[in-house]
Amino acid sequence: MTRRADDREPTDSHPVRMRLQRESRRRDVAFVLKLTGLACLTQGLAWMFCYIYFGRYELSVVFVGLAGVGVLALYRSKRSDGASLLLVAHGILAVICAISLIDAPIAAVPRSVHLFLLPLAAGAAFTFERRDRYGTLIFPLICLAAFAVFAMGALDALAPNMSPPLEVRAWGARLNAATAMLLVAGIFAIYRIDSGRRLRMERELGRAVRNGEIEVHYQPQVRDSGIVSGAEALVRWRHPSGKLLAPDVFIDLAEESALIGEIGLEVLRQACETLNHWSSVPRTRALRLAVNISPVQLLDGSLVSSVSSIIREAGIDPTLLEFELTESALAADAAAMIERMEVLESTGVSWALDDFGTGYSSLATLRTLPVRKLKIDRRFLAEATRQESAQQLLGKIIEISHVMGMTALAEGVETPDQRELLIGLGCDHFQGYLFAPPMPRPELHAWLDSQRLPLPVG
Missing domain, CATH: 3.20.20.450 (EAL domain)
Structure with missing residues (x-):
């Protein structure tokens, strides 16, 4: 009996099931990379033009790097693999650390860019596959360690003398703090929704045999x-x-x-x-x-x-x-x-x-x-x-x-x-x-x- 293309049922072989899971995983990774790419590209270009407007060309160069990470994320979203996630994550880590070094606190404005290390750590912990020990544990710990270093001001002595204009720093600090906390809240909300969906399915599956x-x-x-x-x-x-x-x-x-x-x-x-x-x-x-x-x-x-x-x-x-x-x-x-x-x-x-x-x-x-x-x-x-x-x-x-x-x-x-x-x-x-x-x-x-x-x- 020859099958029709429209009457195929899901296959049950283990490798095909794994292939379906990999395809679903690839879609999720592609979405994360595209979203990250758009965010980095938008933020990078916005701050780059902002500093060009103020005539601070040396600061605009740093945000070219952020925009570059955004382009890299969009490009790697076509591959949608763990290596792409890791590459983009390290790129974001490097850019955040570079900007945080410049973002040394001054009398009226605290450091704020390092706050983005928190959503980066949380995002890595929840996005990488559980079997990826580096992505789910070691990389988030690196991010948290870097956050602690910048929060304590351990590297302030190394900060170059190229602080942004005071009015830009003041608005940037407020915007960075609000955005970073919204990102953390969003990541935990997504994780809670996924966990809730999984627990609900587990409860339903637990009743499946009894309910025929x-x-x-x-x-x-x-x-x-x-x-x-x-x-x-x-x-x-x-x-x-x-x-x-x-x-x-x-x-x-x-x-x-x-x-x-x-x-x-x-x-x-x-x-x-x-x-x-x-x-x-x-x-x-x-x-x-x-x-x-x-x-x-x-x-x-x-x-x-x-x-x-x-x-x-x-x-x-x-x-x-x-x-x-x-x-x-x-x-x-x-x-x-x-x-x-x-x-x-x-x-x-x-x-x-x-x-x-x-x-x-x-x-x-x-x-x-x-x-x-x-x-x-x-x-x-x-x-x-x-x-x-x-x-x-x-x-x-x-x-x-x-x-x-x-x-x-x-x-x-x-x-x-x-x-x-x-x-x-x-x-x-x-x-x-x-x-x-x-x-x-x-x-x-x-x-x-x-x-x-x-x-x-x-």
């Missing part, structure tokens, strides 16, 4: 012969607003707030109900079902007993249940992960390594994993259709799966040409919009009625 808002959609998996081998269970959240939310909106929050365990078990319950229904129909009795397991879940000591209880209550054949773990999850604690995987495997379930090729596992680690299937990340397939080297790499990954006695399944198959390419490389299991999009269980059953299914065993 967690839904499972299924995307079929097909063999090269055209026979459907099973499906992957994909989580959705039917938000109280009525919107159906894709995992990229809430999974990270669920993992950070420990709600992922409850949500994951609910997905497993619904998946086992589906398997139980399939087992009562001879035509679907041999279909397998794949369920994603979060690394946070896997490290939970109660997971094995919870999974065993759900399987037992559903009365399903555990050999028809497959758990998927993303390769990147092994970066945290591979030994602990493998131990828990082996315990779960002893219950009868099998394991698949999702998004293979995007994580950190070595071939040595791969050999120790209780994995029977490698799910090849869709990016390899997309690149293989454009580059000969990428096609060769894809072929090697498929070859590795064969050498290790594993099945290779390619995700993101969208065109007949991609399917033929994969078959030519030795891959014989597929998943993607070429065959079917993720769909609710009733739609899946209607779709299965028109498909070739495996013969039941026994």
